[in-house]
Amino acid sequence: MQVPGTDTHFCSRLLIFVLEYVLWNGTSFVEMGRFLSCGAFFTMHHNRMKNRIDIQRCLLWRAVQCDSAILVIVRKLFIHGRIHRMKKGVTTGLAALIASTTLTPVAFADDHSSDVKEDQQAPDSSSDESEETGEESVExxxxxxxxxxxxxxxxxxxxxxxxxxxxxxxxxxxxxxxxxxxxxxxxxxxxxxxxxxxxxxxxxxxxxxxxxxxxxxxxxxxxxxxxxxxxxxxxxxxxxxxxxxxxxxxxxxxxxxxxxxxxxxxxxxxxxxxxxxxxxxxxxxxxxxxxxxxxxxxxxxxxxxxxxxxxxxxxxxxxxxxxxxxxxxxxxxxxxxxxxxxxxxETDSVEPIEQEETTEELINNSYSMKTAKEELELAKYKLEQAKENINDTEKDVDAKDIEQAEINVDQKKENITQLKEDLKKAIDSLFTDAANQYQTVMDKRYELDYAKEDHQNLKRRLDVGLVSQLEYDVARTQVEQAELDYTAAKQQYFLLKHQVDLLRNGVIQTGGSSQQASMK
CATH class of the missing domain: 1.20.1600.10 (Outer membrane efflux proteins (OEP))
Structure with missing residues (x-):
């Protein structure tokens, strides 16, 4: 029986999609079972879902609305990157069994392992299926x-x-x-x-x-x-x-x-x-x-x-x-x-970084300060409402409620004061780091020039037989080390320039953040 408001074709595609991921990657059926148990998911509209990205977006929506455990599954599907296709007849049958029976998932996977191996040896059929379903190829x-x-x-x-x-x-x-x-x-x-x-x-x-x-x-x-x-x-x-x-x-x-x-x-x-x-x-x-x-x-x-x-x-x-x-x-x-x-x-363009805006302007433009001020305004609104309703017997507001609202306002004000101090320190530190790194780049360039000059002098001594080829090669390594140091200094300065751009766009990194922050 079809659940009202559902799309049978999409539901079949979704079950096939989840099943393929399980069989190819060994993901726990218990984990996937939690996802499939969210029956409310099938009440959404799926007419425009033609590919994996659309399915993932819908799964993310359910992660927000229904079950946080789904988010873990969706993240794995995002990282997976490529979806392997099974034979249409096999996957449709397996999906139907999962949807309509109580067959044990682990045993189910074992019974059909031969079908999976057979599909691994049939790239032509997989390609045909991809064309038939309109699945996006991975570039x-x-x-x-x-x-x-x-x-x-x-x-x-x-x-x-x-x-x-x-x-x-x-x-x-x-x-x-x-x-x-x-x-x-x-x-x-x-x-x-x-x-x-x-x-x-x-x-x-x-x-x-x-x-x-x-x-x-x-x-x-x-x-x-x-x-x-x-x-x-x-x-x-x-x-x-x-x-x-x-x-x-x-x-x-x-x-x-x-x-x-x-x-x-x-x-x-x-x-x-x-x-x-x-x-x-x-x-x-x-x-x-x-x-x-x-x-x-x-x-x-x-x-x-x-x-x-x-x-x-x-x-x-x-x-x-x-x-x-x-x-x-x-x-x-x-x-x-x-x-x-x-x-x-390209990192060869090295110019001094100047603070074009005042520190106060940068602080007020930051998202953290905007958020703090918005929270303060909400706290003030709640305090005003409490004072207006103090004499209304139907509002159930007393002096303690007003006192708590006043404390909340004072706390938000103190948060803003502390935030200003932290942001000011972060801004001053960033521009100081930028100035120091600029000087480091200049120093590394001079060291590279000196290393090249020494190496050139050694080349003349090599030509007249005063030093060996090995000594010359060792000196060349010193030049390469100086070149590496100079390049690394410019790359660090390149990162600092982007961090300054980040600052001007409203994001001020505090609490020990540096230009060498990494991805998650």
């Missing part, structure tokens, strides 16, 4: 730029989508409250008309007029409650909009920060590999000198240990870089593969 990105990474991070972001759904839900409540308020006003006007009509009628109309009077009083009390609720909902909407805008700015910066950290790690790895080649030459040269009795065994063993250390460091860095890149790809919603590379942004 592999070979070279990822910083701008593209930020764009991917903001597209279908789970946190932003949840905030948007909460905001939509809040707006819906506001609309409903406005409708109720308007209806109550109409009802009160009608009752007042009835009351006036009764006054003009002959005879004893005291009793019906008294009843109408009581009804009007109750409705007026309800009207006051709706006005209070509307005021609080409006304040919550403003605060949530601030949170949404702040979250978007934070996601941008964290994406930039993680991207740059990965680029710096890649540069460090390349330098270490070059150092490894130089160290191998050093070990061979020391070995020859040791065999000729010109070097001690300790000297030879020291060079060998350094070679081993570099090899171990390279292996560890490669593993860390791959894991971090894989996690970063999952966070921004792209598919990781072995050929994925990052294109470093």
């Amino acid at each position: 592999l990105i070979d070279t990822l730029t910083l701008d593209a990474a930020v764009e991917h991070a903001l597209t279908d972001n789970t946190s932003l989508m949840l905030l948007q759904y909460r905001l939509d839900n809040l707006k819906s409540q506001l609309d409903a409250t406005e409708d109720d308020h308007r209806d109550l006003e109409i009802d009160i006007d009608d009752l007042e008309d009835d009351f006036d009509d009764l006054k003009e009628q002959p005879g004893n109309t005291f009793q019906p007029r008294y009843q109408i009077h009581n009804q009007i009083k109750k409705m007026e009390n309800s009207l006051d409650q709706l006005e209070d609720a509307f005021e609080e909902l409006t304040s919550n909407q403003v605060t949530l909009e601030f949170n949404q805008q702040e979250a978007e700015e934070n996601i941008k910066f964290k994406t930039i920060s993680t991207f740059m950290n990965l680029v710096m790690t890649k540069d460090q790895l390349a330098f270490t590999k070059d150092s490894l080649e130089t160290q191998r030459k050093q070990v061979k040269a020391t070995k020859r000198r040791y065999d000729l009795g010109l070097a001690s065994r300790t000297e030879f063993r020291t060079d060998q240990r350094e070679l081993t250390r570099l090899e171990s460091q390279i292996k560890q860095t490669e593993t860390t870089l791959e894991n971090n890149l894989r996690e970063f790809a999952a966070d921004i919603g792209i598919v990781y593969h072995d050929d994925l590379s990052l294109e470093a942004p």
